[in-house]
Structure formats: structure tokens, C-alpha cells
Amino acid sequence: MDExxxxxxxxxxxxxxxFIRLLVSIGIGFLIGLEREHAAMTDNEKSFAGIRTFVFVVVLGFIATMLHYxxxxxxYGIVLLSTVLIIGIAYWVTASKGDIGGTTEFSALIAFFLGSLSFLGYIELSLAVTVMVxxxxxxKLKLKAIVGKITREELYDLIRFVVAALLILPFLPDEAMGPYEVINPSEIGWVVILTSGLGLLGYLLIKFLGASKGILLTGIFGGLVSSTLITWVFAKRSKETPAISANYATGILAASTIMVIRVMLWVSIFNGALAKSLYIPFGIMLLAAAGITLYFYLGHKDGKEQDASIPLGKPLNLQGALVFGLLYMAVIVLISYTHAYFGTGGILVSSSIAGLADVDAITISVSKLTGATVQLQTAGTAVLLATICNTLVKFSIALWAGSREMRKFILVGYGLVFLAALLGLGIVNW
Structure with a gap:
């Protein structure tokens, strides 16, 4: 019997x-203290807290919580206030010597609460917070370097995105309205925020990682922003430097591979049942696209200088986001209209046409209507057709704007992707 x-x-x-929770607390204090002591030694600075102090602080939080019971x-309140007072005095002493940074002091306060969480049994949460800390x-140095690269306009766009997500989105009415009652302002807001957020992520990845790492990574990250833009830019570049046309073709195919993943992401978010029916068809497309991309990449790796820069534009284009929201509304109404008056054939035709312009809007629209308005098989076919038509646009751009040397890689690469897509269509309609 346990005591x-x-x-x-x-x-x-x-x-x-x-004893398990106590050991976890000691381990947490040791890790944070080790990092702080190492940072102080590296920067040749003095710190009020190192390994031992942080272990004591975490254990103090642990014991204070035990005494609470x-x-x-x-x-607990008295111990916490005493700890805050001691940390405050330590900060005052260091600040009076010209060191106004409070990172170590705040870390010590967090360590106290981590001790409390560990005592209460929130081990996973304590460890997760510790890792984050x-x-x-x-x-420190990497964050400073990132901040130094962010322009004022980019900062304002980030703030606008946060305002839209946290202050505007929650207050949009969550009710169906408009033609066929398929327009829901709250859902449209979520769609705009999700797509804008994914584009913002791609922008940041390209800015801080992509262009400096070469064409392949730029194509991968650029696929989050706009695979069509990547296709256009890299196709034009292939004419300027035909010797590395294969590399640019690899970047274009990488962006198209990410587009396939992006489509499946939207389907998975908005309709799990539809996603399950499309796992195999899109899995085949993904394997084909990723496989030929990897094959071209491994076959044409060289030390030649590669221009992987692309015109990023703005991290958050509010006008573009609003246009996408309007496009999404138009597409979802169009799908409902064509289904009501022309049945399954109308949905497939309108999906194909919409896919030529934007695959995200039609994918999300069909996913939202699946089950209530559109049958599962029809929806799967519509999403695949939209994806094929959108891929056909990029294929045409690459052939038209790219160099003669690039065309053979584009024909082989996209030829394999189209065959995989046709196989996927056959599976969906089996």
C-alpha cells in the first residue's frame, strides 16, 4: 500500500x-541554471543566478506549494512575495551597475512557478514550458538578428494580422445568410485568416531561410505563398541562366508539391470525411511530385551560383486577403448555384474553371459544402479537377516562359504528376 x-x-x-516530481523540479532548475550560467560566462558578465540558485528557486516553488496544502x-503567497522581493532587489543591484536586462530575473520567477506546477503533477506542462524557456x-543572438532584418512595414503587417485574428474575427456574426444560405461571415473570416497566415508563414520562411539556401528551399517555402508566382519567376530566370534550368525546374516542381500538400491541409481542416476519401489519390500525386523533384535535385546538384531570390511583396496584403474572401464567397455561391440548376456536371465544370484561377478557394468551398449539398464522390472529383487545372496553368507558364533547356524537365516532371492525378481520379470514381 502506498504511503x-x-x-x-x-x-x-x-x-x-x-520524489518523482521533486527530481523533475531539480532537473528543470538545473537545465535553466546551466543555460544562464553558460550565457553569463560566454558574455563575460556576472549573473545573480546560476545552476545552484535556479535549483533552489524551483525547489522553493515546489515546497511552497506543498506548504499550501x-x-x-x-x-504560498508569503513565499511568492518574498521570492519576488529578492529577485527585485537582485535586479535593482544589477541595473544600478548599468545592466538593465531582466532576462535572468524573469527566468527565476518562471522557475518558481515551474516548481509549483511540478508539485501539482503537471509534469508534461512543466517540461514543455521549460523547453520553450x-x-x-x-x-538571444538569433532573435536579435531576426529583429534587425524586420522592416517597419513588415512589423505593421504582423500587427495588422494579429489585430484581424484576435480583435476582428471573434466578433464576426456566426450565422448563415445570403443566396442559398451558404455565406457565413465568421467562417469566411476564418478562411481568410488561415490562408493569410499560411502565406505569412511562407513569406517569413523565404525571407529568413529560403533565398540564402538555394532554389529548392525557395520553391518549397514559396509554395506556401504562391506556387504560380514561383513558377513564373523561376521560368523567367531559366532563360537568363539556361545552364541551371534543371535547378529552376526542380524549384517549380517543389512548389507544386507543396501546393498538393496545401490542398490536403485545407480539406483536412474543413471536412475530415472528404480528406479520408482523398488520402490515396493525393498521396499518389504527392509521391509522384516529390519523387520527381528529389530525382531532379539529386541529379543536378552542383556548386554553381543560383539566383533564388523572388519578389516577396508584402507579408500581409490586406487588399489581396479581401479579394480572396470575396473570391471564396463567389465560388461557394457558384458551386451551390450550379449544383441546384445543373447537378453534378455543373459542380465539376465550375470547379475546373475556378481551379484555373485559385485552387485554395474552390478546395475550401467544396469541402464546406460536402455532405450538406455535395456528395462525397462528387466533391472528391471536384477537388482533384481543380488541382489538375491549377497545375495545368503552372505547366503552361513554365513551358511558355521557361528556357528550351527547362522544357524537357517540365514535360517529364509534370507529365508524371498528371498521370498520378488521372490515376487518382480513377480511384475516386471507381
Whole structure:
């Protein structure tokens, strides 16, 4: 029978759990203290807290929480206030010497609460927060470098995105309205935020990782922003430097591979049943696109200088986001209209036409209507047709704008992707 350290009606703690949680607390304090002490030695600075101090702080939070249950709740408050006072004095001393940074002091306060969480049994949460803290603490130079590269316009766009997501989106009415009652302002807001957020992620990845790492990564990250843009830019570049046309073709195919993943992401978010029916067809397309991309990449790796820069534009184009929202509304109404008046054939034709312009809007629209308005098989066919038509646009752009040397790679690469897509269509309609 387990012996209890605490055995109350609202909280029980066995001796075994007590020692496990205590060891976790000590480990957390050791890791944070190790990072802080190493940082102080590297920067040749003095710090009020190192390994031992952080272990003591975490254990203090652990013991204070235990005393909350064994003695009285106010004990925890007194210990916490005393800890804050000591940390505040330490900061005042270091600040008076010209060091106004408070990273170590705030880390110590977080360590105290991590000790409390560990005592209460939130081990996974404590470790997750510890990892996050360690990553932030050890990324000082990298974070400064990133901040130094962010322009004022990019900062304002990031703020606009946060405002739209946190202050505007929650207040949009969540009710169906408009033709066929398929327009829901809240859902449209979510669609715009999700697509804008994915584009923003791609923008940041290209800015900080992509262009400096070569054509392949730029194509991969650019596929999150616009695979059509990547196709156009790289096709034009292939005429300027025909010797590395294969590399640019690889970047174009990489962007198209990400487009396939992006389509499946939207389907998975908005309709799980439709996603399950499309896993195999899109899995075949993904294997074909990724496989030929990897084959071309491995076959044409060289040390030649590659121009992987692309015109990024703005991280958050509000006008573009609003246009996408209007496009999504138009497409979802069009799908409902064609289904009502022309049946399955109308949906497939309108999906194919819409896919020529934008695959995201038609994918999300069909996913939202599947089950209520559109049958599963019809929806799967519509999404595949839209994807094929959108891929056909990029294929045409690459052939028209690309160099003669690039065309053979485009024909082979996209030829394989189209064959995989046709196989997927056959599976969906089996």
C-alpha cells in the first residue's frame, strides 16, 4: 500500500510521486541554471543566478506549494512575495551597475512557478514550458538578428494580422445568410485568416531561410505563398541562366508539391470525411511530385551560383486577403448555384474553371459544402479537377516562359504528376 505525503480530500500525493516530481523540479532548475550560467560566462558578465540558485528557486516553488496544502494557503503567497522581493532587489543591484536586462530575473520567477506546477503533477506542462524557456534563452543572438532584418512595414503587417485574428474575427456574426444560405461571415473570416497566415508563414520562411539556401528551399517555402508566382519567376530566370534550368525546374516542381500538400491541409481542416476519401489519390500525386523533384535535385546538384531570390511583396496584403474572401464567397455561391440548376456536371465544370484561377478557394468551398449539398464522390472529383487545372496553368507558364533547356524537365516532371492525378481520379470514381 502506498504511503501518502499528503492525503486530503481534495489532494493526494504518494511518496513515490513526491520524489518523482521533486527530481523533475531539480532537473528543470538545473537545465535553466546551466543555460544562464553558460550565457553569463560566454558574455563575460556576472549573473545573480546560476545552476545552484535556479535549483533552489524551483525547489522553493515546489515546497511552497506543498506548504499550501500542509499548513495554509496564505503561506504560498508569503513565499511568492518574498521570492519576488529578492529577485527585485537582485535586479535593482544589477541595473544600478548599468545592466538593465531582466532576462535572468524573469527566468527565476518562471522557475518558481515551474516548481509549483511540478508539485501539482503537471509534469508534461512543466517540461514543455521549460523547453520553450530554454529555446528563447539560448536564441538571444538569433532573435536579435531576426529583429534587425524586420522592416517597419513588415512589423505593421504582423500587427495588422494579429489585430484581424484576435480583435476582428471573434466578433464576426456566426450565422448563415445570403443566396442559398451558404455565406457565413465568421467562417469566411476564418478562411481568410488561415490562408493569410499560411502565406505569412511562407513569406517569413523565404525571407529568413529560403533565398540564402538555394532554389529548392525557395520553391518549397514559396509554395506556401504562391506556387504560380514561383513558377513564373523561376521560368523567367531559366532563360537568363539556361545552364541551371534543371535547378529552376526542380524549384517549380517543389512548389507544386507543396501546393498538393496545401490542398490536403485545407480539406483536412474543413471536412475530415472528404480528406479520408482523398488520402490515396493525393498521396499518389504527392509521391509522384516529390519523387520527381528529389530525382531532379539529386541529379543536378552542383556548386554553381543560383539566383533564388523572388519578389516577396508584402507579408500581409490586406487588399489581396479581401479579394480572396470575396473570391471564396463567389465560388461557394457558384458551386451551390450550379449544383441546384445543373447537378453534378455543373459542380465539376465550375470547379475546373475556378481551379484555373485559385485552387485554395474552390478546395475550401467544396469541402464546406460536402455532405450538406455535395456528395462525397462528387466533391472528391471536384477537388482533384481543380488541382489538375491549377497545375495545368503552372505547366503552361513554365513551358511558355521557361528556357528550351527547362522544357524537357517540365514535360517529364509534370507529365508524371498528371498521370498520378488521372490515376487518382480513377480511384475516386471507381
Amino acid at each position: 501518502y505525503v499528503i492525503n486530503l480530500s481534495n489532494f493526494q500525493l504518494t511518496q513515490q510521486d513526491f 500542509l499548513l495554509a494557503p496564505w503561506v 530554454l529555446v528563447l534563452l539560448s536564441s
